Amino acid sequence: MDLQKVILFYRFTRLDDPDAIRLWQRELCEGLGLKGRILLSIHGINGTLGGEMTALTTYIRRTKEYAGFKGTDFKWSEGTGQEFPRLRIRVRDELVAFGAPGELEVDECGVVAGGQRLTPHGVHQLVDERGEDVVFFDARNAFEAEIGRFKNALVSDVRTTRDFVGEIESGKFDHLKKRPIVTYCTGGVRCEILSSVMKRRGFREVYQLDGGIVRYGETFADDGLWEGSLYLFDGRMNQEFSDRSITLGRCERCDAPTSRYHNCANLVCRKLILLCDSCGEDNVATRCVPEHATH
Numbered sequence: 001m002d003l004q005k006v007i008l009f010y011r012f013t014r015l016d017d018p019d020a021i022r023l024w025q026r027e028l029c030e031g032l033g034l035k036g037r038i039l040l041s042i043h044g045i046n047g048t049l050g051g052e053m054t055a056l057t058t059y060i061r062r063t064k065e066y067a068g069f070k071g072t073d074f075k076w077s078e079g080t081g082q083e084f085p086r087l088r089i090r091v092r093d094e095l096v097a098f099g100a101p102g103e104l105e106v107d108e109c110g111v112v113a114g115g116q117r118l119t120p121h122g123v124h125q126l127v128d129e130r131g132e133d134v135v136f137f138d139a140r141n142a143f144e145a146e147i148g149r150f151k152n153a154l155v156s157d158v159r160t161t162r163d164f165v166g167e168i169e170s171g172k173f174d175h176l177k178k179r180p181i182v183t184y185c186t187g188g189v190r191c192e193i194l195s196s197v198m199k200r201r202g203f204r205e206v207y208q209l210d211g212g213i214v215r216y217g218e219t220f221a222d223d224g225l226w227e228g229s230l231y232l233f234d235g236r237m238n239q240e241f242s243d244r245s246i247t248l249g250r251c252e253r254c255d256a257p258t259s260r261y262h263n264c265a266n267l268v269c270r271k272l273i274l275l276c277d278s279c280g281e282d283n284v285a286t287r288c289v290p291e292h293a294t295h
Helices: 018-032 053-064 120-133 163-169 189-200 212-220
Strands: 004-012 035-041 044-052 075-078 087-091 116-118 135-138 148-150 181-184 206-209 226-228 261-263 272-274
Touching: 004 053, 004 189, 018 035, 018 044, 018 053, 018 087, 044 053, 075 212, 116 120, 120 206, 120 212, 135 148, 163 189, 181 189, 181 212, 189 206, 206 212, 212 226
Parallel strands: 035 087, 116 206, 135 181, 181 206
Antiparallel strands: 004 044, 004 075, 035 044, 148 226, 261 272
């Protein structure tokens, strides 16, 4: 069997007929034996796919033949072939559910009036120049940041991306409007939107980490400003960038260090539980306690 890999990608570009793109993408993925998730909207494409390396290489080449997707940045990581149970391709109002599809504007170059892109090295340069004035703003759900985040990052108490607009409009971050803010997320797609949302609401100096935590980890691993483990929305659940990764998360049952989330053993529950290896082997422990469950 060929080497198994996973690709993460997105592209903001105007799509006049997302349903036609969905049919094409499904035929392409099924023909190559790929599994994973792809979301489409009038604003573009957002996906994660797993499969054999040769099949993924063909997928990338074929997808880039479509003019709107030519500049798509595909990020590679190791796979096992078990990351995704099936292929799901859907059309939605938004690529990321911020609950504000009407205010997002895209053109052939991407999001209009988003934050200034910074490479991983550019982030370090900004910190060298501006020091502690720089604010790292996590564009992910709060539970993701429990196991990994940038040093001294601001983590909002949000359970879904739909909560971010309300958080920004609440006024609790207004004191940061004149400071340099670096938004970041897993692969870059969420901070594309969040940086635009923040700029439209009066934040003057907003940046976005180009390529997200994934690209930063490829560049600096655990020798930079990132700490801990990266949460992943697939069967792997999390990823470390080196054997020097520190453990930030704590087991919800015994408070031992851990970076591993488990799906609740109660099949009617969709919550994630952060457990150490010992508690994770206990079927009782992997059942959430409703009054204490927060994820």
